[in-house]
Amino acid sequence: MRPAPFEYVEPTSVADACAELHRRADAAVLAGGQSLIAQLNARQRRPSALVGLRLIDELATVAERDGRLCIGASVTQRAVRGASAAPGVLGEALDHVGHVPTRNRGTVGGSLAFADPTAELPAVLLGLGGSVCVRSVRGERVIEATELFTGPFRTALRPDELLTSVRLPLAGPGEHWVFEQRHFRRHAKVSVVAGLRDGRMRVAVSGLADTPLLVQVLAEDADGLPEALAELVTPNADRYGSPAYRARLAEVAARAAVRRLIDELVAA
Template identity: 35%
Template sequence: MKPPAFEYAAPSTLAEAVSLLASRNGNAKVISGGQSLMPMLAYRLAAPELLVDLRHLKDLAAIRIEADGVRLGAKVRWCDIENDRRLAVSHPLLAEAIKHVAHYQIRNRGTVGGSVAHADPSAEMPGVALTCDARMTIVGPAGTRVEAAADFFTGPLETSLEPDEILTEVHLPAWPAERRWAFLEFARRKGDFAMAGVALHYDLDGGGRITDAHIGAIGIADRPIRLAEAEAVLNGNQVTDKLIAMASAKARQTVDPPSDIHAPGAYRAALVATLLSRGLKKSAV
């Protein structure tokens, strides 16, 4: 199918881009990599009057590793993350998750900002952002604001972004060198959207007990979610096979995935428990 007719602009500044969005009263869309938006246009799921292309905004394509964490510009592509060897140390969970994103061709074009703003509940980057307490920098006519990932994702393909706002940066907090972590997902074919996925990280205190456990899941709800009940099972305890079984069972009991043409909800709930069990065992090695 062909996309609907639209006007096109490629502003040279962020302020100009925001102004263009504001001028169309909600009938304009930002485009960067286009890996989510172009299919939506082709299927007439979106029909904006104007596309605002961010290709000239080079400042949004930087990966900055600083004392307070990793800052990903909205135009950073998946292949940029794959090729940045610093991230294997600075944020290994992110580096691992990106290996599961789609296919080679899409990783060459798809962007961090596009994925986060698109907010597909099965996508890896929103899951990582939520699990790691990311903060989003958003620019609009009223200025700049920062929003926590937990407040940013509001529903399936829905976020707190206003039509005249642009997501400019995703900030992942600093990663302790001794942190334990894992990322696992299951899809019918490599590169397909996950039927379910689990991202987790935690630290250990001086007695080897888990502190600050974070467990996120994708593909099982209308947005990425945290498995707070399973986190509570882990916190304050040493990693044992019994503890892993308890946390996995709690995850299975407390999630309520929908059924669809790909899998029944009960299967997805069992899959989350299995992935969590495998992830915890992997992280404990």
């Protein structure tokens, strides 16, 4: 039997969008649609309604506020890549997300809300110590990157909450960040974001476990980061790559990121 069609609504304000999500517990949010449309086509999701964000102007802005880059939920990855204030490491990561056509439509907020454990942008958010703002009929709250990802394709957002913006700290004095990725198969990739902040090396990794991981060590102990990663987690295993395969990718990518970070800091 053919499934019943779902309703499509396009609210013009965040308040109206939140009201729609509150009214329909199983509604889905449509921003860029690069992940959602594929799920709908494969019949993996059958929401009662789609809530489109295209007409909500306040979700379509990129701005600097209080030392952070604030990216609206409907801003495309291409637009963020072209923003002069975007951290360089974010641009590096975006160059590895999907392909040019998907980046033209896909959004930064949508990628984070989708929470693919192998995606690049969750590692950026976690590495930089970013957060997301979410709204519902109950009000607004901020979810830190360390609390956002709860499992493969799962986040701390409640069913009736709308991710409204992504907040990334801008680099402070002496900070520098790099992005590295390693893969032999496109769907079995490991991404690493490494940076120096307050004398500590911060390394975030996606593609190794069910959620992105963050490791922090003193700068003088940076050589031990790959081993620290191996001790923290049992690598994720799926049909694309064995645990040993992912662990090896993480080690190679982490060493490359740390080496490049140190080289660029010395040269600066």
